[in-house]
Amino acid sequence: MTTATQGGRRRLEAPATPAYDLPTRQPRLRPELGRWARITVIVLWLVSTALATTSVVAVGAPTWIERPAAGVLLVVLATMLTHRVGGYLRIWVSLAGLLAVSAVVMERNVTISAAAGVTAVVATVASVLLTRPARTLGQVVREYGVAIAVALSGTVGVAAWNAPVGYQRFNLLVLGTSLALAIAVVWSLGAGLHGMSRQGVAVLVGVAVLLIVLLAYSSFVRTHGSETVVDAFTSTVTWLRETVGGVPRPVEVLIGLPALVVGTSVRSRHREGWWILVFAVIGTGVMTTSLVDPNAYPSYVGLSTLYSIVLGLAVGLVARRIALRDRSARRNRAIERPSRVEPPRHEPLR
Template sequence: MWLVALAVGLVGLAVSAFDLGPQIFGALGAVVVGTAYTFALAHRTGGRPLIFGSLAGVAGLVVVLVDNEALRTGAAVLVASVAAVLAVMATVPSRRFPKTIREAFIAVGIAALGSFAALGFEPVVMVSRFEYATLACSLAIAFFAVYRLGAGLHGLGRRGAIVVGIGGLMLALTLIYAEMLRRYGSTGLIDSIDEMQRWCRLHIGGYPHPIQALFGVPALVWGTHMRSRRRQGWWVCLFGVALTAPVASTFLNPDVGLAEAGLSVVYSILVGLVIAFVIIRIDLALTGSTAGGSGRRAAREADEASAVRPEPGRTHALL
């Protein structure tokens, strides 16, 4: 049902984007997409989809009717945040590394549609503030969802708690460092970074974003791989919103074209996959099976055969 609503909303957004009808179609399309995503997220996480979906729809209509700048901007942040979290929640466990790559691209696609919907509200934003607000809201929503899916904090275990704690601390420090650099960095350093970005844009069409490449992609890929063995993998997937939240904010940046945005995400995924592959190999070396024959290939096959933790399908409720 929500997939049909999503398709209808996307049609409305497309009609408005290509000037094929009244501009109100864009706002109404954004409301429908936001409602569909909210319904899907509540359904996926075992909540009350009818209640939350209805609330999202009513709130969206109020925003459209009132036509207040602050309300439109707030609605855009919430839609982008819900899209970012749904993108992570919609992934499925993957025993093999190539399938985790598929999950990363599916998550990016879901988040990108959410960015399209957020743009439909025509928010008035400072790009950096919008991105920070979306990331913060996404992390908060994802935390409460993962808290249920990952058996609470006590389900982490000592090693899991260390991994999540270090990951959260590094993400916070990276964001703080990036903001401090943007505000107080030396002119020479800022010019060097800008020059490198311009070179990448000119020669390869885009550049990898550190938050996505260093945190978002490795967390999502490693988390989906871990979930095929242990549900604690959901806690690692929590940081996957560092990939999907920036994607859900992409269309709100008028300085970035569609081609550049797409290539930048691809480059971020490629860099992140290398990091994720190394992390997964280390994880398997520390926790994987040592039985099933001699040699690395035999051990890997034994690990994949033992990864039998089931999860419901992509569109089914997890709880």
């Protein structure tokens, strides 16, 4: 909007702060009860995560607390995710609780494997959906830390179940289910493809192409690669493992975690940032399943995850600068758009 001053000069006026563009459900509880409910959920999340961590860190804790802690963590994560997407807590949390109790009490392979898989999926998707739009560098780092913390709690939760599953099949199943769930949630938030700008489409297509190329190339190298190339990769991995104790995971460093940085940043301006965050599920999904193999070395996985987190943040900040830069002088002269408004972290998105 423009106005004229006394001299007839036209200038831009700052637009009013926009309201959230989706209807949200009414609060489930009175403000006081809601506050205590949030505190209870956070405390249970912290305690259950700490107890589940004893499955990978030797602190002298009894082993019988691992699966009950993982069960509580499963219910807490399901509560967080269901509340965030505006779902029916009575249905989904009850089902999560039933699965957790069945796995702990019956101790059957099928229920334990199912509980581990649901824990991984719920933590993977919740870690992304619990973020908020990030406009400044400090906000980006904060939201990055929130997502990583939730994903890591899912990692120790999966490890605490000690499920008898194969890593490759379990990982693919978790990633596929998490992607499908994330796409369904993002679509329900009204972030349809019809409202995307050219820049948003370019970013989305670029990430998708990079993912396809990376997966196709890695698969080709494993099955049809020459001995020289395979030996070079093997030697590099061995050298990194012996030198720094861990190996960064390419899918996390190049796709999943950078998408988390770029997605939260784009979300501060456009709703289409949610589509970029769909790819962030790949990064957090790989993280949550990294300790599902009982034979995995926690120190090696931990260092690999740490290196992936640091490098993923660095790559993400570079990609963020490219994705958010203004490409025309006209845009540089225009007044800065206000940030998008979204509900607080503890409120439903719809």
